[in-house]
Structure formats: structure tokens, C-alpha cells
Amino acid sequence: MVYQDLHTPFLLVRAGSPNSKIEFNDIVFSHAGPNFSQVWVENTVHTSFTDLPCFADELGIPDTGNLAPRRNFQIISKIILRFFDHHLMQGNHAIFDMAAEYPEIIITK
Secondary structure, eight states, X not given: OOXXXXXXXXXXXXXXXXXXXXXXXXXXXXXXXXXXXXXXETTOOGGGGSSHHHHHHHHTOOOSOSSOHHHHHHHHHHHHHHHHHHHHSOOSOOGGGOTTTOTTEEEEO
């Protein structure tokens, strides 16, 4: 549980879409403060954040999300790259500018 503001930037990349029901992460990070951000990637599931979508069809692995594997990899890579560029390299490419370019993502603070 996070009981006080985080002092360093923290990004939680989540599968699916935000909904009205309270989830475990909502409780854990409810007091994280202004340095905490969330990005939801729609049409994904937990395994979408692994290598599985790239070869799931060949291995017969079901349910790696509905996002095309190449698009999935592109979106997740860009989110992580922009987050680190913004916070570690003092770049001007914040993740908050990505929604127009990637309609599959929902960004919440």
C-alpha cells in the first residue's frame, strides 16, 4: 500500500480499460500523489505485456488480447520510451501527448 505521495515518477501501464468498479491497484495507489500516472491500453490482457502476442498463434496460446501484435509492441514500447525520456533525459515527449497518436490508450493521473 502507498500511504503517502511518491517522490519519484511512477507509471503503471494497465491492460483493458478503466471501469467503475474498484480494483486492487486503485486501492494500493489511491494516495500516490502527483508523481503517479496510469496508462490503460485497450484491447489488451495481462499477457499482452509479454512476448506472447508475437507468437501466440503459432503456439496455439489463446487470449493474448485483441490488439495486433505489432501495434501492441509499438504502443507499449512508445509509452515506456516517452516516460523515461521525459523523466530521466528531461525530454519534452510526455506520455500525456500520446492519446491523439494512439487512440488505444487512456491516460489517467
